[in-house]
Amino acid sequence: MQVQIPLTRDLVMIGGGHTHALVLRMWGMRPIPGVRLTLISPDPTAAYSGMLPGHVAGLYPREALQIDLVHLARHARARLILGRAEGIDRGNRRILVPGRPDVAYDIASIDIGITTDMPSLPGFADHAVPAKPLDAFADAWEEFASRAARGRADPTVAVIGGGVAGVELALAARHRLGPGAEVTVIERGAALALIGGGARRALLGHLNRAGIALLEHAPVVAVEADAVRLADGRRVASAFTLGAAATRPQGWLAETGLRLTEGFVTVTPTLQTEGDPAIFAAGDIAHMAYAPRPKAGVYAVRQAPVLLHNLGVALTDRGTMRRYRPQKDYLKLISTGGKGAVADKWNLPLDGAWLWRWKDRIDRRFMARFHDLPAMVAPPLPALLAAGVADEIGWGKPLCGGCGAKVGQADLKAALSGLPRPARPDVLTGPGDDAAVLTHGKGHQVITTDHVRAFTEDPWLLARITAIHAMGDVWAMGARPQAALAQVILPRMSPRLQTETLREIMAAAAETFGAEGADVVGGHTSLGAELTVGFTVTGLAAHAPITQSGATPGDWLILTKPLGTGVILAAEMARAAPGAAVAGALASMTRPQGAAARLIAAQAHAMTDITGFGLAGHLLAMLDASGAAARISLSHVPFLPGAEALAATGHGSTLLPANRASMARMFLTESPRADLLFDPQTAGGLLAAVPAAVALDLVHRLRAIGETPAIIGEVTEGAPFLTVED
Numbered sequence: 001m002q003v004q005i006p007l008t009r010d011l012v013m014i015g016g017g018h019t020h021a022l023v024l025r026m027w028g029m030r031p032i033p034g035v036r037l038t039l040i041s042p043d044p045t046a047a048y049s050g051m052l053p054g055h056v057a058g059l060y061p062r063e064a065l066q067i068d069l070v071h072l073a074r075h076a077r078a079r080l081i082l083g084r085a086e087g088i089d090r091g092n093r094r095i096l097v098p099g100r101p102d103v104a105y106d107i108a109s110i111d112i113g114i115t116t117d118m119p120s121l122p123g124f125a126d127h128a129v130p131a132k133p134l135d136a137f138a139d140a141w142e143e144f145a146s147r148a149a150r151g152r153a154d155p156t157v158a159v160i161g162g163g164v165a166g167v168e169l170a171l172a173a174r175h176r177l178g179p180g181a182e183v184t185v186i187e188r189g190a191a192l193a194l195i196g197g198g199a200r201r202a203l204l205g206h207l208n209r210a211g212i213a214l215l216e217h218a219p220v221v222a223v224e225a226d227a228v229r230l231a232d233g234r235r236v237a238s239a240f241t242l243g244a245a246a247t248r249p250q251g252w253l254a255e256t257g258l259r260l261t262e263g264f265v266t267v268t269p270t271l272q273t274e275g276d277p278a279i280f281a282a283g284d285i286a287h288m289a290y291a292p293r294p295k296a297g298v299y300a301v302r303q304a305p306v307l308l309h310n311l312g313v314a315l316t317d318r319g320t321m322r323r324y325r326p327q328k329d330y331l332k333l334i335s336t337g338g339k340g341a342v343a344d345k346w347n348l349p350l351d352g353a354w355l356w357r358w359k360d361r362i363d364r365r366f367m368a369r370f371h372d373l374p375a376m377v378a379p380p381l382p383a384l385l386a387a388g389v390a391d392e393i394g395w396g397k398p399l400c401g402g403c404g405a406k407v408g409q410a411d412l413k414a415a416l417s418g419l420p421r422p423a424r425p426d427v428l429t430g431p432g433d434d435a436a437v438l439t440h441g442k443g444h445q446v447i448t449t450d451h452v453r454a455f456t457e458d459p460w461l462l463a464r465i466t467a468i469h470a471m472g473d474v475w476a477m478g479a480r481p482q483a484a485l486a487q488v489i490l491p492r493m494s495p496r497l498q499t500e501t502l503r504e505i506m507a508a509a510a511e512t513f514g515a516e517g518a519d520v521v522g523g524h525t526s527l528g529a530e531l532t533v534g535f536t537v538t539g540l541a542a543h544a545p546i547t548q549s550g551a552t553p554g555d556w557l558i559l560t561k562p563l564g565t566g567v568i569l570a571a572e573m574a575r576a577a578p579g580a581a582v583a584g585a586l587a588s589m590t591r592p593q594g595a596a597a598r599l600i601a602a603q604a605h606a607m608t609d610i611t612g613f614g615l616a617g618h619l620l621a622m623l624d625a626s627g628a629a630a631r632i633s634l635s636h637v638p639f640l641p642g643a644e645a646l647a648a649t650g651h652g653s654t655l656l657p658a659n660r661a662s663m664a665r666m667f668l669t670e671s672p673r674a675d676l677l678f679d680p681q682t683a684g685g686l687l688a689a690v691p692a693a694v695a696l697d698l699v700h701r702l703r704a705i706g707e708t709p710a711i712i713g714e715v716t717e718g719a720p721f722l723t724v725e726d
């Protein structure tokens with residue numbers, strides 16, 4: 001029997017900068033058993049700076065320079081927290097991330113880069129875009145460049161900062177906008193002061209030939225909507241002002257008590273912070289006091305193997321730390337707008353297309369490390385297997401988490417068919433509807449239970465989504481959540497990690513149920529094979545609960561959330577879902593439906609929530625209960641971004657084949673889009689049948705509270721059957 005190795009140490013990596021991205025990649029290939037690895041990043045992707053100028057010039061699509069942190073986290077079996085760290089409580093060893101409970105660490109590492117914004121420059125915050133963070137800059141540039149291409153924005157660009165990055169970006173911007181563009185580089189001192197004479201001369205020649213104005217010794221005093229104002233009174237026309245001059249560390253570091261040098265975290269040669277060996281730092285944010293260097297990605301990259309090794313020593317209490325010795329200088333390849341580059345080395349005037357091809361190869365090779373992660377190989381099956389095993393796992397995929405792990409609808413019905421009908425007079429309904437209905441005094445109480453097998457390594461997120469999922473049954477019956485009991489299975493871990501994990505789960509439960517007016521009143525925990533969180537919820541209804549049985553021919557069908565969580569989560573497990581699609585699915589799942597349910601409940605003839613059996617399965621259940629048919633239009637059904645493309649490439653939840661059994665009672669033309677009607681949803685939306693006369697008004701009112709409702713079809717006369725039109 002294989003022993004399940006308990007988790008005993010928490011490693012938290014703050015920021016998905018270049019160093020951490022490489023550490024995650026290497027960690028995935030040789031993780032340290034017993035370590036729970038966490039990555040905190042505000043975004044699901046991080047941009048690679050080396051290819052950013054090429055992207056600005058229009059030579060690379062955005063995907064080419066995106067490091068997908070969701071894929072990397074899955075590869076490293078790390079929990080990814082999509083949030084921004086804003087503090088470290090070193091006394092209690094916790095990282096502060098607004099909007100969620102603090103994250104405990106034994107060892108932490110900071111790689112959050114720098115920003116080039118200039119908050120003290122008047123007008124900068126409103127009218128300029130800092131080059132770093134890179135992702136936000138790339139978004140803003142794309143938006144401006146396409147407006148300029150359509151003649152909707154003046155092609156005037158001012159770059160504040162005449163260093164290598166500023167000049168490279170100015171050349172790239174000019175290349176993208178074409179000869180009609182007016183690009184100006186503004187530098188408070190002498191431009192390109194930190195590179196060799198040969199490269200400097202070559203780059204100045206490129207600026208000149210591209211018609212880019214270079215203003216040196218020209219301090220900027222203000223940024224306006226359409227111009228940059230200089231200290232000598234000049235105004236430089238600029239519809240897009242780019243900040244590439246500052247190198248600012250984030251302000252919250254000053255509150256951590258860590259030793260800083262001009263705001264940057266001071267590190268020793270082992271990349272541990274001076275005075276706190278439990279915290280490491282790397283990349284631009286680290287100041288190597290023992291060997292100071294300018295901020296450059298090459299150091300961030302070379303620090304990665306040393307950081308990985310030293311984190312391992314700190315986490316295992318074994319081995320000796322290595323020292324990082326930064327090289328004195330490095331070859332700089334600076335692109336010159338199009339497919340050309342200048343090299344800064346040995347003071348030589350190296351310039352030409354061949355240098356760009358070289359740089360392109362280096363950059364692509366670097367990115368290939370993240371785009372071509374080693375395949376996840378399933379362990380081979382034993383030679384001797386019970387009959388049926390191969391069929392069961394023939395689907396060839398790991399078991400899905402969330403609602404994708406549910407038992408199929410037909411099997412469940414068969415199992416429940418033998419259950420005696422409720423005998424007590426105060427139990428009005430048993431299994432079949434969203435929740436069971438009980439009476440008490442003059443009112444009604446509903447009761448339901450749900451548990452979710454982990455699809456994320458983040459217990460807080462899992463608990464929040466499960467709470468919303470569980471309340472879905474209560475909301476769908478027009479009731480208000482009253483009380484919740486938690487059932488939690490934790491994977492084997494040390495008592496301290498158990499406490500920390502339960503703290504996060506219970507914080508999510510208290511906050512999510514509390515916001516809906518319900519109390520968390522207890523629960524049950526145990527250690528087991530894998531993280532699973534469940535809640536039993538009661539709700540109170542002042543009037544008779546809304547069931548699935550009232551849908552009436554002529555009613556319109558309203559759906560409150562887009563479909564696609566099942567396919568996105570299944571593809572995420574296979575590292576095939578783009579990080580942005582995963583972030584979109586998680587955002588949808590964490591959106592409670594209480595307010596929407598209250599609005600709909602006042603009008604609905606029938607309501608249900610869309611969960612494991614997919615839209616088709618739950619709608620057919622409503623039609624069965626109501627004795628009616630329905631017609632929906634596929635073009636009106638909303639889908640999460642990325643879901644259809646993943647379905648088209650063959651991704652799908654483990655529950656999908658069982659859900660497709662509903663097809664026998666449907667008319668539809670098969671397509672990847674139609675397949676999403678069977679996609680199991682976790683914390684999915686509400687589906688309601690409402691009188692046609694009130695449907696549009698209801699949709700407007702739902703939109704006003706931030707929901708994204710869609711009218712997807714109507715209830716019709718006839719035996720239970722679903723017609724899907726394209």
Ligand SMILES: Cc1cc2nc3c(=O)[nH]c(=O)nc-3n(C[C@H](O)[C@H](O)[C@H](O)COP(=O)(O)OP(=O)(O)OC[C@H]3O[C@@H](n4cnc5c(N)ncnc54)[C@H](O)[C@@H]3O)c2cc1C
Binds near residue numbers: 014
């Ligand atoms: C236009 C341009 C071109 C460049 N070209 C080169 C080049 O060719 N060669 C070179 O060596 N260097 C180059 N550089 C410098 C290079 O970009 C940096 O040195 C490099 O990106 C540093 O990497 P890093 O690991 O510090 O983190 P970054 O790459 O800066 O990434 C930091 C990450 O941390 C995340 N983060 C930020 N704040 C938080 C927070 N509070 N909590 C959690 N996460 C957070 C961010 O979202 C980001 O993903 C260039 C810079 C620019 C602007």
